[in-house]
Amino acid sequence: MTETQPDLIRLAGIRKSFGAVMALRGVDLTIRRGECIGLVGHNGAGKSTLMQVLAGTLKPDEGTITVSGHEPVRGYSVSEAQGWGVRCVFQELSLCPNLTVAENARIRHPSLKGPGWRRRAANLIISELDRIFPGHGIRPGDLVGDLTLGRRQMVEIASTFAVSSGHLDLIILDEPTSSLDQVVARQLLDHVRRATAGGCSVILISHILGEILSTADRMVVMKDGGVVEAKPASAYTRDSLVAAMGTIAHDTSHRAGDAHAPAPAAAGKAERSGPVVVEARPPRQRGDRKLVARKGEIIGLGGLAGHGQTSMLVLVHDAAGRSGRVATVTGKVAFVAGDRQTDGVFPLWSIGRNVTIRSLGAMRRFGLIDPRKEREMEQRWKDRMAIRTPDMDNGILTLSGGNQQKALFARALASDADIILMDDPMRGVDIGTKEEVYRTIKEEAARGRTFLWYTTEFEELEHCDHVYVFRTGTLVADLPRSELSEERVLQSSFEEDAA
């Protein structure tokens, strides 16, 4: 950081409302050159909205944006922002699935035109991928729609960091590690440090507080549409950061049972007992190892991202209620998608209907859906999951990313499913709500529901009774909770047959 240079960007008095919701209520934020800002706050605090203003994709109702000490910029737009060297990777990926990796790079970098653009686009994206994610295994001719969510995110990130013309002064990363496994996430965070050392500024948004504290120079804490604290990262511990974020209002009046009571979880249970409800063997598995889940168990699916965990969940989903050669599943299943854009939300429907859709059968009266029951269910799950909206009749896309994810969770838990399949579903959910959801999962397991939970966060595996580690589409380790450690999972992820 050079003291004599003016601040890179200064936002002052930024306000933005969406109808009755005041998303930003007069935000001031200064971004210095070469610093990494960690931006944190609960779901719906206003982080993404503020970043959209900074990226020029959203026009504030009030406030000024000043770049490099010049006069406040009039009509700050996407092209203005890009001209000032501001780029961002948003939560919702923007790549075209029906185009290749190189073709997508070309769209992001319009200066790559004329003869030979395909080769130059391929070189640009692959060399950037090599720089940030060594060993990534992505080829320029790969169709983006065929890539795992994690790899798509890697392409998006590399494409944003790549410079084909102009200059790069600020990168905004809105939950960039959410679908990356630990190893790849580490590569990205290391790259962020290299970029800031080279003078580029970075704003990093993450709900994974450990990674943000270890990477950022300065933390900016948002709550209810305003910045409530901004201090050097070294001034915080994880706990003091959680305290600074404050609590979100949870209306407990509709809650079934006391979610704050210690969960009667099966954690620490050594012996596995109870009827088997899922038995499944990955198609490529050699030997006789198979995934077994019993009634009331929370089963973790670990390992590096994209190593067959989602396929296993799909296999179990498709085998529901049947017994077959590869899987036997006893009971009804519900799926909580991690890729909410393609598998999760019904974008044209209200928040309420997105929650109740799987339970409409139970709300039928004389062949019609009883609106009173539907309202009741919507309200109960709005409160239980702390879905932040003034009205469940609003469209699902009016919710912040984390709140959309909570709605998907509510849909599965509200249903009559005996077995809940979770495809890395906590991505983008804030720490307060995560704790709430973990408690709900444990309560529901104690009532006899079974959970199959794929997660890329090791900390989440610690909530499981038993963990299966996946590698190249097969089960390579089978760990009871008492034998679970991060080292063990990582070791198994890299070795052919570790347990």
Ligand SMILES: Nc1ncnc2c1ncn2[C@@H]1O[C@H](COP(=O)(O)OP(=O)(O)OP(=O)(O)O)[C@@H](O)[C@H]1O
């Ligand atoms: N297009 C929109 N229409 C209506 N309300 C919106 C819209 N976009 C955002 N909001 C509301 O603005 C508030 C701030 O949302 P924002 O997405 O900025 O939160 P966030 O801090 O990024 O949350 P998350 O951690 O869940 O991503 C929320 O109450 C959200 O519901």
